[in-house]
Amino acid sequence: MTALLLFLLLQGATAKPQFTVQLGSRVTPDTVTVGQRFILLLKARAPRGATIQFPPAVDSTVAKGPTSPQIIGTPLFDSVPDLSGTTRTAAYRFTAWDTGQQRLGLGNITVTLNGKTEYVSLADQSVFVRSVLPADTTQRQPKPPRPPIVLVPFNWWPLIALVAAILAALLAWWLWRWYRRRRAKPLPPFQEAEREFARIEAMKLIESGEAERYVVLMTDVMRDYLAARVESVQRSQTTSELISAAASVRPYAAGLEHLLSRADLVKFARERISPDEARALGAQARAIVRQVEDHFVALEKEKAETTEAEKRAA
Secondary structure, rough: OOOHHHHHHHHHHOOOOOOOOOEEEEEEEEEEOOOOEEEEEEEEEEOOOOOOOOOOOHHHHHHHHOOOOOOOOOEEEEEOOOOEEEEEEEEEEEEOOOOEEEEEOOOOOOEEEEEEEEEEOOOOEEEEOOOOOHHHHHHHHOOOOOOOOOOOOOHHHHHHHHHHHHHHHHHHHHHHHHHHHHHHOOOOHEEEHHHHHEEEHHHOOOOOOHHHHHHHHHHHHHHHHHHHHHOOOOOOOOOHHHHHHHHHHHHHHOHHHHHHHHHHHHHHHHOOHHHHHHHHHHHHHHHHHHHHHHHHHHHHHHHHHHHHHHHOOO
């Protein structure tokens, strides 16, 4: 019984296929790089009346690899029968994701004829994937590391000092212009006369023996004041003309004619005067200016009161 079983097994192992299937294949291009697509063309020929089925996808055991060849799209099939047999063609488009000899991982071709089935293995279908790296990457020396970037803190003090100096210079320039404008701005006639009187007194002309110059200067200041305050008086008028033009203020300018006459003698006749007389004439010039100013202040006050009364009456 054992011998019979062994005989049957040997007969099954050496049994020949029921029919013959011819297979042809071509990979284009036969050598690719990673990521490059290529075409696998398969052509199977079986006896007439046979049904030939190509695998529609990659074998699941191979497709699990993240870098294995992957089929792109649906395979293209074409069947051409003739008098002696049937020829069926399939075209697959792959993309390889690993280097070296890569098995394509397609399943078997199934051929059925008269109820009998034969399988044609495609396990030997592969493609060589060439690396784009240099032949020996170990010879490539990496670049030396760059030195660390040193961030030097910016010193703000020189800039702050420069800005402060600029601001100080601008402030000094503005104050200087303000002071010049203030000095250039004309003072009211009375204040201008008082300032000039004080300046002449500070020159100590009488003490230095220049009493005549003192009288002339003090009288000129009085002339300037009257020309600025009285409408009809002008600086260039002669003594007689000025006295006539100042008729409106003559009651408030006691000694005006005497002062001008003495000043003319000193100025034009070179007459000498004593220090005491010079002080008296200077004091008289200041008194005339103050009296005339008091007169105009009283007039302006009276005019303001009259205007206010008219507003109240209205």
